[in-house]
Amino acid sequence: MKHLLSINDLGAEGIEEACRLADHFTEVSQRPIPKVPALRGKTVAMLFYEDSTRTRLSFEVAARRLSADVMGFSVSASSVNKGESVRDTVATVSAMGPDALVVRHRSAGVPQQTAAWTHASVINAGDGWHEHPTQALLDCYTIRDRLGSMAGRRIVILGDIKHSRVARSCVMAFTSLGAKVTLVAPPTLLPPAVDSWPVDVSFSLDAALSDCDVVYGLRVQQERQSEALLPSLREYTAQWGLTVDRAARLPAGALIMHPGPVNRGVEIAPEVLDQPNATLNEQVRHGVAVRMAVLYLLLAADPDRQPEGEAS
Amino acid sequence: MSTVIKGGTVVDQTGERTADVVVDDGRIAAVGPDLTGDEVLDASGCVVAPGFVDLHAHLRQPGAEEAETIETGSWAAVRGGFSAVVAMPNTNPPIDCAAVVQEVLALGAKAPCDVYTSGAITVGRKGDQLAPMAEMAALGVRLFTDDGNGVQEAGLMRRAMEYAAGLGVILAQHCEVDSLAAGGHMHEGEWSSRLGIPGVPAEAEELMVMRDIALSRFTGAPVHFQHLSTRGSIAMVRAARQAGVEVTAEAATHHFTLTDDACASYDPVFKVNPPLRPADDRDAVREGLADGAVDAIATDHAPHSPDAKEMPFDQAPPGMLGLETALALALTELDLPIAEVVGLLSWRPAAIAGLKGIHGGPIESGAPANLCVFDPQETWTVDPYDLASRSRNTPYAGRQVRGRVRHTIVGGQAVLVDQEMRP
Numbered sequence: 148m149k150h151l152l153s154i155n156d157l158g159a160e161g162i163e164e165a166c167r168l169a170d171h172f173t174e175v176s177q178r179p180i181p182k183v184p185a186l187r188g189k190t191v192a193m194l195f196y197e198d199s200t201r202t203r204l205s206f207e208v209a210a211r212r213l214s215a216d217v218m219g220f221s222v223s224a225s226s227v228n229k230g231e232s233v234r235d236t237v238a239t240v241s242a243m244g245p246d247a248l249v250v251r252h253r254s255a256g257v258p259q260q261t262a263a264w265t266h267a268s269v270i271n272a273g274d275g276w277h278e279h280p281t282q283a284l285l286d287c288y289t290i291r292d293r294l295g296s297m298a299g300r301r302i303v304i305l306g307d308i309k310h311s312r313v314a315r316s317c318v319m320a321f322t323s324l325g326a327k328v329t330l331v332a333p334p335t336l337l338p339p340a341v342d343s344w345p346v347d348v349s350f351s352l353d354a355a356l357s358d359c360d361v362v363y364g365l366r367v368q369q370e371r372q373s374e375a376l377l378p379s380l381r382e383y384t385a386q387w388g389l390t391v392d393r394a395a396r397l398p399a400g401a402l403i404m405h406p407g408p409v410n411r412g413v414e415i416a417p418e419v420l421d422q423p424n425a426t427l428n429e430q431v432r433h434g435v436a437v438r439m440a441v442l443y444l445l446l447a448a449d450p451d452r453q454p455e456g457e458a459s
Numbered sequence: 460m461s462t463v464i465k466g467g468t469v470v471d472q473t474g475e476r477t478a479d480v481v482v483d484d485g486r487i488a489a490v491g492p493d494l495t496g497d498e499v500l501d502a503s504g505c506v507v508a509p510g511f512v513d514l515h516a517h518l519r520q521p522g523a524e525e526a527e528t529i530e531t532g533s534w535a536a537v538r539g540g541f542s543a544v545v546a547m548p549n550t551n552p553p554i555d556c557a558a559v560v561q562e563v564l565a566l567g568a569k570a571p572c573d574v575y576t577s578g579a580i581t582v583g584r585k586g587d588q589l590a591p592m593a594e595m596a597a598l599g600v601r602l603f604t605d606d607g608n609g610v611q612e613a614g615l616m617r618r619a620m621e622y623a624a625g626l627g628v629i630l631a632q633h634c635e636v637d638s639l640a641a642g643g644h645m646h647e648g649e650w651s652s653r654l655g656i657p658g659v660p661a662e663a664e665e666l667m668v669m670r671d672i673a674l675s676r677f678t679g680a681p682v683h684f685q686h687l688s689t690r691g692s693i694a695m696v697r698a699a700r701q702a703g704v705e706v707t708a709e710a711a712t713h714h715f716t717l718t719d720d721a722c723a724s725y726d727p728v729f730k731v732n733p734p735l736r737p738a739d740d741r742d743a744v745r746e747g748l749a750d751g752a753v754d755a756i757a758t759d760h761a762p763h764s765p766d767a768k769e770m771p772f773d774q775a776p777p778g779m780l781g782l783e784t785a786l787a788l789a790l791t792e793l794d795l796p797i798a799e800v801v802g803l804l805s806w807r808p809a810a811i812a813g814l815k816g817i818h819g820g821p822i823e824s825g826a827p828a829n830l831c832v833f834d835p836q837e838t839w840t841v842d843p844y845d846l847a848s849r850s851r852n853t854p855y856a857g858r859q860v861r862g863r864v865r866h867t868i869v870g871g872q873a874v875l876v877d878q879e880m881r882p
Contacts, residue, residue: 232766232769232770233769233770233771234769252771254771254772254773254774255654255655255656255725255771255772255773256654256656256725256771256772257725257771259724259725260725260726260769260771260772274655275655275656275773276655276656276657277654277655277656278655312655315653315655338652339647339648339649339651339652339658339660340647340648340649340651340652341652343649343652343653344652
């Protein structure tokens, strides 16, 4: 595999393999010196055209723990502000010889376009409303870690599905591993032609919550109100918010997940975030191991070789 | 000096016959067997047709000469068999007053094909205030459109139709309701959902088609619908014509050729407005062309520089080249007799553009010599680097097509001979 543009590039087997590698890298991350030389001499460039906290930091930490060098790129301090096109920036960065480009952009498809413009491997770190494959991967890893396996699990994805790259990647990842996914949202926040997605759809959160193993909340942004997609955030929270009362009606052991950043009090109540079955911080922690696995899969000289365990 | 086109099959609105055609002094001098002339253009195995008329070409001048000029766009037209093109007014400045019309016509006078221009319906194509249509009509403008924008306001469109009818000119509408289409970059449906690209629903087009049919019935003014792309639009136009409403319609080459799944490449070369639609809509366009609901094939030739088309999909401008590939795609993709394809490209659009008697045949002694000679069997591969257009944004790169223009004669001048341009 040369690029990771969509979670479908991995497929069910690839996701399983990445999770097995992530198990190993989780162990590495717990060592006193959490570092292996697997990617020594490799260079990973970060091309983040959009703000990011967890994804960007996570990729940087992952690359460094594999002993790769990291080239940072911040739009606000670059020639992009002078009007440089994505293609020219990709050519410029590529000329410095990175082995991988980690790309985030507000427009769907930019990582795929980038792959045609560079010899490096391209990793999609989130493109518009399209995909966020490493997020889906770390979510699979988290569910697997907590619940043992994905097959047959009932997962509710709740919130602004229409504008969510996380939802697109997660639906494909979860269903490819045998989970049953139900989307719950007001109709205005569902994607068009949702009947072509491999999911069930419900407009009632209360009906969907009673028999699920995971409820996965998505961020609901203020601007959806001005776009006339929602009457008000107050009404959204009343109908579709994961309130303390609703969380109390979840089956025992059901997980509460969210990709972050959270709009506290809008899509999820602050108290719910502190419950032991809320996995937000675990998701972030697993993000590092999973991204180490992805970098290793794409960049290690011999992908069949197990990573060496010695600390460097 | 006379020119004889020898050995071809003449196809026009009067039928088909094997005949030579002699051109002299700008006109057709004779049509019949065994004719001679000073210069001989071989047409064996070829169709001799009226020169094609494109109702919808973006020649980009003035304002975007890096993408196309009237000269380069006209050469693209000639290579596609067109003897006449109607330039769209979304230039910079827009063609919304006599001064810009004159500039375009002056540049067009030096071009290898006949360049007509449309004029804007509203000042600046902004949809607020009627443009001075009478002063533009006095310079010969027959077709008015805000192309690229639909006229959003129903009351304004009504007045524009009434005013245009009084001048004997026709309004051409780019049907798109902004409040439904805004922010969209491809057809809204299964593919936009999967690709995460904001969509434009078919209804954005259909609502305006519906409204303008009602306004045409109300005012009695004719209206022409540009680049119809959905099954619903074509069904409404078909029904309106049957009910006697004076509407006409064109379909763009790409809407009977390509479908929205092409956007999965995220290559903005497939971004166009109206967007590529699913196969069912494409099939409806084909049916409309076959049964007469759609009058004409238009190219919607829309050049963009490579820089503009190497943007992220949602930032790139819409539009694709069309002049040099329209005939071949019609012959390759439409299951229609050659005479019908020729009609869709020549006499039917000529009638809409008010060019009857000048372009579009019939091919008979005394008529203006605007002709196209093409080999309906020659196969060739579309190469973006082998185009007369200044731009390269053809969505057909690498596609094998059938049917190639061999000679084009404009006003008696052989400007394309054996596929070679003759400046």
